[in-house]
Amino acid sequence: MSFSRDLFEEGGKIAGQLHGYEIRPQQLQMVEAVEQAITGPRNIIVEAGTGVGKSLAYLVPFIDWAVREDRKVVISTYTKALQNQLFVKDLPFLTRVLDIGFRYAMCMGSENYACLRKARKNSIPDLFETKKRKKQAENIIRWLSETETGLVTDMDFVLEKSVWNRFSRESDLCRGRKCPHNEQCFYRKARLKQSSSHILITNHSLLFTDITSGGRVLPDFQGLVLDEAHTLEDVATRHFGRDAGNVRLQYLLDGVDSALGGKGIAEGCGSGLEEKIREAKEMVSELRAVSGKFFKRAEEVFGKRDQTARFDRGDFPHEDICGPLEELSSFLTGLSRDFADPDVCEVMKAYAERCGRFKESVEFVFGREDERYVYWADIRTRKTGMSYSFHAAPVDISGQMKTYLFERICPVVLTSATLFSSGGDKAGFGFIKDRLGLEDCMELHLDSPFDYANNVLTYLPRGIADPNRDFSVFRRQVRDDIIRIYDIMGGRIFALFTSYEMLNAVADDISGSREDINILRQGDLPRYVLLDVFKKRHNSILMGTMTFWQGVDVPGSSLECVIITKLPFSVPSDPINAARIESMRERGLNPFYGYQLPQAVIMFKQGFGRLIRSHSDRGVVAVLDPRIRTRRYGKEFISAIPKCQQTDTLQDIKTFFQSGDMPRGDTPQS
Ligand code: SF4
Numbered sequence: 001m002s003f004s005r006d007l008f009e010e011g012g013k014i015a016g017q018l019h020g021y022e023i024r025p026q027q028l029q030m031v032e033a034v035e036q037a038i039t040g041p042r043n044i045i046v047e048a049g050t051g052v053g054k055s056l057a058y059l060v061p062f063i064d065w066a067v068r069e070d071r072k073v074v075i076s077t078y079t080k081a082l083q084n085q086l087f088v089k090d091l092p093f094l095t096r097v098l099d100i101g102f103r104y105a106m107c108m109g110s111e112n113y114a115c116l117r118k119a120r121k122n123s124i125p126d127l128f129e130t131k132k133r134k135k136q137a138e139n140i141i142r143w144l145s146e147t148e149t150g151l152v153t154d155m156d157f158v159l160e161k162s163v164w165n166r167f168s169r170e171s172d173l174c175r176g177r178k179c180p181h182n183e184q185c186f187y188r189k190a191r192l193k194q195s196s197s198h199i200l201i202t203n204h205s206l207l208f209t210d211i212t213s214g215g216r217v218l219p220d221f222q223g224l225v226l227d228e229a230h231t232l233e234d235v236a237t238r239h240f241g242r243d244a245g246n247v248r249l250q251y252l253l254d255g256v257d258s259a260l261g262g263k264g265i266a267e268g269c270g271s272g273l274e275e276k277i278r279e280a281k282e283m284v285s286e287l288r289a290v291s292g293k294f295f296k297r298a299e300e301v302f303g304k305r306d307q308t309a310r311f312d313r314g315d316f317p318h319e320d321i322c323g324p325l326e327e328l329s330s331f332l333t334g335l336s337r338d339f340a341d342p343d344v345c346e347v348m349k350a351y352a353e354r355c356g357r358f359k360e361s362v363e364f365v366f367g368r369e370d371e372r373y374v375y376w377a378d379i380r381t382r383k384t385g386m387s388y389s390f391h392a393a394p395v396d397i398s399g400q401m402k403t404y405l406f407e408r409i410c411p412v413v414l415t416s417a418t419l420f421s422s423g424g425d426k427a428g429f430g431f432i433k434d435r436l437g438l439e440d441c442m443e444l445h446l447d448s449p450f451d452y453a454n455n456v457l458t459y460l461p462r463g464i465a466d467p468n469r470d471f472s473v474f475r476r477q478v479r480d481d482i483i484r485i486y487d488i489m490g491g492r493i494f495a496l497f498t499s500y501e502m503l504n505a506v507a508d509d510i511s512g513s514r515e516d517i518n519i520l521r522q523g524d525l526p527r528y529v530l531l532d533v534f535k536k537r538h539n540s541i542l543m544g545t546m547t548f549w550q551g552v553d554v555p556g557s558s559l560e561c562v563i564i565t566k567l568p569f570s571v572p573s574d575p576i577n578a579a580r581i582e583s584m585r586e587r588g589l590n591p592f593y594g595y596q597l598p599q600a601v602i603m604f605k606q607g608f609g610r611l612i613r614s615h616s617d618r619g620v621v622a623v624l625d626p627r628i629r630t631r632r633y634g635k636e637f638i639s640a641i642p643k644c645q646q647t648d649t650l651q652d653i654k655t656f657f658q659s660g661d662m663p664r665g666d667t668p669q670s
Contacts (some may be wrong), residue, residue, distance in 0.1 A: 004031050004060045014056065026446040030057035033444045034413055038065045038223065041411040045229070045429050047419040049448025049642065050609055055082075055090050058225050058413050059199070063102045064091075064095060065223065066198035072221040074107075074200045076207040078228035079551035083341065087201050091195035102197040105190070107218055109206050114140070114150040115169040115188065116181035117343075136163045141262045144519040151184025159557040173349040175343070196220045204232065207254055208239035213402045222409070228551070229414040230602050233435050237398045237576060241373070244361040245389030251475045252358060253284050256351045257330070259344075260284070273338050273569035280331055287324045294321045294665045295388040298379055310376045310575050323360050329355035365392045372396065374579035395579045398437030406438060414438065418605040420445055421598035422636035431598040448612075448642055456644035457613065457656045459485075464626045467566055478565050478624050479506045482541065485561060485622060486517055488654050491539035492560040493618075496549050496607045498568050503543050506565070510541075519543060534558065550606040555613035560657075562611045567637065569604040597633055601640045608641045620653050 007014045015021050030046055037044040038061055047363060048054035062073045069416060077083050081475050083106070091104045119141070128134045144167075147154060152164055182188060194200055200218065204226070211219035236413050257430055260277050301315050327351045336348035369373050372390045380387045394400060406412065414436070421431045429443050465473040482495055497503040500523070507521045508668065518537060520530050522544040534542045535558045542548070549568065570577050577596075584591040611619050622643075629633040647653070 001016055002032070002035055003064050004035055007060060007097070007142065008056075013183060014060075016096050016147075019091070024051075024053060024449045025100055026449055027053040030444065031061060034058050034061045037413060037442055038062065039412045040442075042334075042387075043406065043412045043438065045408055045433065045438065045443065046415040046444045046446065047192050047429070048412065048415055048417060048444075048446045049450075050417050050612060051448050051450045051615070052446050054415055054428070055227070056094070057088070058227075058415065059090060059094060059097070061100060062223055062225065063199060063356050065102070066101050067102050072198060072200065072219060072224060073223035073225065074202060074207065074218060074221045075225045076202050076204050078231040079202050080203070081551055081553060083201050083203060084226060086121065091199065091201075098509050101195040102548060105194045105197040106201040107206060108151065108153070108190075108633070109209070110169045110171050111176075112152050113169045113175070113187040114144060114147075114152070114167050116144075116150075116174075116186070117175065117179055117183060118169075119144055119167050119516070120181070128163065128166075133160065133163050136160060138375050140164075140167050146187075149190070153198075154278055161233060170350075172353060173347060174471065175346060177360070178342070188336075191219070199434060204235040208236055208460050214241055223372055223411055224405075224409050225413045225415070225499050226297045228416050229436075229552075230416045230432070232414070234398060236401060236436075240247040240397055240400050241393035242361045242364045242402060243389060243391045244358065244365045244564065245378075245387065247290065247387050247389065249291050249295075249358060250288075252354055253288055253352075256284050256328070258280065258594075259351055270497035276335055276338065280328070280335060283324065283328045283331060283652065287321070287328060290324055291321050294318070295332065296386075298377055298388045299342070299632070302377065302379060302661060306380050308376060308575065309379050310374065310578075313368040314389075315364045318362050322362055325355050325359040325362070329353075329359065351585065365390045366547070368392075374575050376575035391575075393576055395576070398435065401437040402439075418602045420640070422593075422602045422640065423635075432602075433592075450612050450642075452612065456642075457620045458641075458644055458646045459620055459622040459650070459651065459653055460629055460648055461622070461624065461650075462626075462629070462648050464624055466626055466630065468627075475502060475505060478502075479509050479625055480561060481622070482565075483510060483514060483517070484650055485563065485620075485653065486541060488650060489561055489620075489657065491524060491537070491541065492558060493541040493563060494548065494552075494554075494559060494561070494610055495541055495543045495563040495565060496610075497543065498547050498566045499571075500545055502565065503545055507543050517541060522548065546603075549610070552610055553613055554610070555617060556647060559611065559613075559617075560619035561622065562607065562619070563624060564607050565624050567600055567623075567625045567627055568607065568622055569600045570603075593633075597636060604637050605640050620656065622653075 005028060006012050008023065009032055010023060015023060028049065030048055030052060033044060033046065034057060035041070048057070059075070061527075062075075065071060066073050075086060076117060077086070081591065087104075087106050095102070095104075122137065128137050132232070136157070136159050140155075140159070140163070143157075144150070145153060152159070152168065172185070176182065181186065201222065202218065206217060226430060260281055298315060302309050303441065332352035334349050336345045336352065337344045339348065365375060368393070372394055374395055375390070375392050378387075378389045378391070380389075414432075419432050420428055426434055428445070433439070433441070464477045464481070467474040481494075495506075497506070505524065508521050510517055511519055516564065520534055520540050520541040520542045522530065524530070525533070527547060529554065530542060530544075531554065534540050535554060538558060544567070570583060572578060580595055581591040584594055608621055611617065611621055621641075628637050
């Protein structure tokens with residue numbers, strides 16, 4: 001028997017102290033497997049169906065190891081909801097139960113912390129342009145005298161980002177030990193707590209910032225759990241990529257301008273300094289003019305409309321802005337040496353480096369030298385003007401994942417409720433392992449302990465048009481079926497879409513014809529507010545796109561039906577997808593079966609998983625896309641979800657809810 005397993009067994013501390021705890025063989029299996037991985041050490045990938053209790057199953061063995069061996073373990077998740085669950089519920093519970101003196105801390109990006117030095121400089125609300133912003137600045141100043149954490153997430157008032165930016169920590173402007181506020185610094189205190197902790201909770205984004213910065217963001221750690229690991233490829237792709245755009249450059253130049261315009265910055269310096277400052281300001285205005293023309297060239301290349309499009313080498317002769325950026329960068333470096341005030345010196349140096357880094361990004365993105373990357377532009381009309389942003393992202397992240405992650409840290413646990421997928425010879429964990437560059441690891445697949453066979457009815461209607469053949473008929477039929485389902489259920493419905501366009505068309509149609517149906521539409525309110533309203537108003541249909549397919553937890557009777565309007569294939573014209581599809585074709589592989597289908601199956605499982613969040617939950621999952629029945633690949637979706645009952649008639653939905661039992665005559669799916 002092991003320390004961890006004992007705790008979960010009958011009569012163990014966890015079993016004894018967790019109200020309503022039931023021993024789950026799947027959880028015990030996961031505890032043992034994680035222990036083995038730690039002892040190896042080896043990496044392990046675990047698909048743990050909903051309700052396995054995976055967070056306790058990895059936390060306990062890792063806490064035990066971290067305390068015994070004086071190690072540090074990072075637990076990284078994709079959603080804030082899971083971070084909160086770990087930090088507010090699971091870890092405090094384990095502190096009470098384990099009684100082995102382990103410590104834990106939350107790691108957030110440093111821009112979430114107030115910087116006392118910046119706050120001191122901005123403590124004059126008159127520096128803010130509008131009354132509203134002045135008020136917000138006053139609120140921050142008052143809050144700073146009370147807060148213990150200095151974290152923006154702990155504020156209870158609304159704040160514009162531009163106001164917070166004047167108070168938040170910027171890593172390259174931080175003076176560290178030389179700062180007069182170092183003793184009271186919120187970020188320093190948080191780092192001290194993190195350094196003395198065994199378990200660190202963070203998000204994938206910060207983890208990848210740490211990995212790509214050579215470990216400058218998080219304390220050194222020896223073990224890693226990647227929860228919600230099905231999201232890793234997307235997050236890593238973003239972090240291994242580069243971008244450059246007019247809005248970012250404008251923000252950078254505004255910063256340089258305001259640093260150069262600081263009151264009295266030339267005081268106590270040599271006589272020629274004011275002239276040099278004027279010269280630097282002229283360079284900034286020149287750069288604004290040159291970059292304005294440079295980015296506007298996007299309209300010549302792509303035309304005047306909002307779009308996402310790939311571009312070719314030579315479309316944007318970037319030397320035009322690289323030269324002035326480099327000149328400004330070296331001028332600011334030289335200028336920084338002339339200031340008497342060390343703070344001003346550091347600020348100038350930091351801006352010089354930012355200009356240098358921006359120039360490197362421009363060279364990388366527009367130079368298009370690295371053929372392993374895909375390059376594209378996003379052109380959008382914003383209230384504040386046009387936004388032209390240009391991106392480069394790796395087509396295949398597996399090599400970087402090996403170099404930056406798997407070759408450096410072991411043990412790593414990758415887990416999620418949706419990692420298993422189809423994919424021909426890559427079926428099972430093959431697809432995700434291949435995408436993430438994960439080799440030689442232990443594997444564990446655990447079914448959910450919930451009773452799907454009795455508690456879930458899948459409704460797969462017949463006669464709906466194929467969306468690829470007749471989209472407008474398909475859309476109309478989807479609308480009609482949503483209304484019919486609503487008429488049976490009276491609400492408590494999630495309708496999941498794959499595009500805003502279809503969501504809006506269906507939502508407009510329904511609200512135009514049925515005023516009694518309460519539609520909560522993604523985009524009308526912030527996501528968490530929509531969910532809150534949905535939980536309280538049981539006569540609603542919540543309509544959402546991809547962000548609602550995952551990371552949303554509505555247990556109990558507030559959610560009794562999930563409608564999957566269309567199978568979640570990613571858009572093939574999306575630049576990253578398109579490049580991945582091309583790359584597979586070039587290698588003689590079938591991109592549909594090797595990439596698009598397994599990816600869609602994982603997302604489908606996520607959508608399906610919204611319904612049953614606890615033992616007592618029951619309800620209907622309606623899949624309105626006929627391809628699940630009519631196409632050969634449809635069975636890959638059906639076999640990916642737990643076994644449950646199936647119907648093609650609305651009457652059975654009625655019976656299901658009226659009787660509280662399954663409709664008679666239905667047969668379990670094979
Ligand atoms: S140490 Fe850095 S973050 Fe902290 S108050 Fe000083 S400058 Fe700001």
